Amino acid sequence: MGRALALITTIIKKDLVSELRAKESVVTMVTFSVLILVLFSMAFEPSRETVREILPGLIWMSLIFSGILGLNRTYARERFNDCLIGILSSPIAPYHIYIGKAASSLVQLFIVEIITFPLYFVFYDLEIDGSLGILLLTMLLGSVGFILVGTFLAALTSSLRSKEALLPVILFPLLVPVLLASIEATSAIFAGLTLNQYLPWLKLILVYDLVFLVVPLLLFDYLMEVD
């Protein structure tokens, strides 16, 4: 267990240091997210009630779209100089790579969330009637689900020629449950509903997270086979 954790940490550190130096993913993701929220604030009148209704969807969609930009880069770094073969030739299990990649992508998505989320208060005059703590928990669980399935599918498409176009096409249908549940839970928290009223959505996200933690662990060996 200690050795597995050390290997996963090694992958995470390497990815984050590489990203810190290259500034490829996070900068693009933040810019894209900010652009979306600014453009939508110009397209709609922020004080309107309809904006309040669509805001949870807008927040999650902008996160997902910007997250996909980052996911497309996750394995591109490993394909350059055949680094993935270098890693796979070492005594590391493919699931170490999967968890390490997912964790480093999650950290990058959190950075985007930390930077962009406060901007919704500025641009949309956002007020939260429910618990901020539960909202953050919802953001965390929803982001974990998205990154787990996204990291798995990014590995699947990473060796394909049209990977940038293909990843969203195969990712979105699989994201429907977690996206729907996250939007519904976020709406309920914004509206100040009681926890019991949106607890089923949180449970759905949690189950989704568990499924997409376990399934890729079982299948990642096959994805990482080198021809």
Add this chain to the structure above:
Amino acid sequence: MIEGINLSKTYGNRNVLRDISLMIPKGEFTAVLGPNGAGKSTLLKILALISKPDSGEVKIGKQSFVNLKGELKRKIGILSHSSFLYPELTAYENLRFYGRLYDVRHLEEQIISVIKKVGLLLALNEPVYTFSRGMLQRLSIARALIHSPEVIFLDEPFTGLDQQGISLLQDVLKDLKSSQKTILMVTHSFEQGMEDIDRILIINKGQIAADFPTENLQSGDLKRIYFEKVAS
């Protein structure tokens, strides 16, 4: 010792390897020659445990890779024409990364030892994207040796090297051979790195077309045998 038993591999309808068996004793330096598409690199990837054969078995020492894949990989080092290095990281960070994957003991001392061996001590903290092709390949040698492997696989290691790089790689190969490492090198070249070769395998159309020791081989014999076997 490396042993491949009845190895076969197919891509689509193409049989890249057809029931190949070979045994390379400990300390032997073997070169694998063959035309493009003969199956040389596929054979190397299978023997190096990074690709699975459709059928057959690989043994390193007396251990089969089926149950001991992770443990066996510790014994293997791979040097390819691709560097396996991350451009944004420094030479030191790349070596530390791979050293940690192999769980190398006394990693700091080992990094200094291998980086000195390839003459890049002064560039230790430089990012890899600033390296020339020659420096990259030298660092790649250090990466392949960071965990002191018993078996070394070389896939076209001289590709793109300048004269200084070629000379350094030849010195490293001599050094590895003298320390009884088992080496298997896939190459196109009839000259580079061939001085210390003990044995030559010629692969053609996924099969071993010739397998012979280099002792008593006269100048020009290798080219003659190669073209005879490849043409047939």
